[in-house]
Amino acid sequence: MIKEGDMIPDVSLKDQEGKEIRLKDLVGLGWLVVYFYPKDGTSKCTAQACMFRDRYQDFADSGAIVVGISSDKENTHKAFTSHYQLPFTLLSDDKGVARKAFGVPRSLGLIPGRVTYVIGLDGIIRMIFNSQIRATEHVDRALEFIRNDGSKL
Numbered sequence: 001m002i003k004e005g006d007m008i009p010d011v012s013l014k015d016q017e018g019k020e021i022r023l024k025d026l027v028g029l030g031w032l033v034v035y036f037y038p039k040d041g042t043s044k045c046t047a048q049a050c051m052f053r054d055r056y057q058d059f060a061d062s063g064a065i066v067v068g069i070s071s072d073k074e075n076t077h078k079a080f081t082s083h084y085q086l087p088f089t090l091l092s093d094d095k096g097v098a099r100k101a102f103g104v105p106r107s108l109g110l111i112p113g114r115v116t117y118v119i120g121l122d123g124i125i126r127m128i129f130n131s132q133i134r135a136t137e138h139v140d141r142a143l144e145f146i147r148n149d150g151s152k153l
Contacts, residue, residue, distance in 0.1 A: 001103030008032070008123045009101035013069065013091040016077035021091060023067070023098075024123065031064035032119040033142045036104045037135070038112040040072045040080040040090075048114075048135040049086055055139055056087050062146045069093050071112060107132040118142050 002009065012022040026032050035052070037045045052059075052066055059066050066088040072080070077090040093099055104113045116138040118127040127145040129138055 001105060002125060002128075004125055004128055006125050008034075008117075008119050008125060009098070011098045011101050013093055013098055014074050015089050015091055016074055016081050018074050021067075021089065026065055026067070027119065027123040028121050029065055031059075031062065031121070031146050033059065033064050033066045033116065033146075034069065034102075034119065035066070035114075035116040035138055035142075036069050036093075036099060036102065036112070037114050038132075039070055040076050044114075044133075044135040045070070046084065048138060049080070050084055051136045051139045052088060053084065053086050055143060058143055059146070062143065064142075064146055067091060069098055071096065071099075105130070114138070116142050118145050 008023060008027060010024050012020050015021050037048055039045055049068060068090045071094050072092060073094055074092045077092060081090055104115050106113055114132045114135060115130045117125050120126045129141045131137060
């Protein structure tokens with residue numbers, strides 16, 4: 001698993017519209033919050049996505065871009081974003097390339113992990129929060145870091 005202080009891995013994935021997005025191309029546009037989650041539509045993943053949605057303006061006001069990543073296909077992401085009116089990008093990691101590059105662990109060896117990364121304007125990972133069961137806490141932790149510790153950069 002990568003650690004705080006490491007450079008963001010260089011991966012490209014398709015978004016919910018089928019457009020190829022290179023994570024490194026988002027570096028420097030603002031804080032980058034990348035959160036990995038297990039699956040669209042499950043109860044904890046939906047709660048987490050909706051909390052990112054509900055706090056989206058707070059992230060934007062703090063100069064942050066939010067990106068979610070799971071192994072779901074683009075069409076599943078499109079339906080998920082449409083149904084829950086998610087204002088941020090979801091990326092499809094159906095081949096596990098990003099999970100491997102970031103070193104996102106599996107829970108119980110089976111369930112794709114839930115990890116959030118906050119990346120600074122320089123592409124350096126500044127904060128990592130890993131918790132499968134505290135899904136919505138990822139949102140609070142990321143926003144708190146950006147608001148409090150972010151001014152030190």
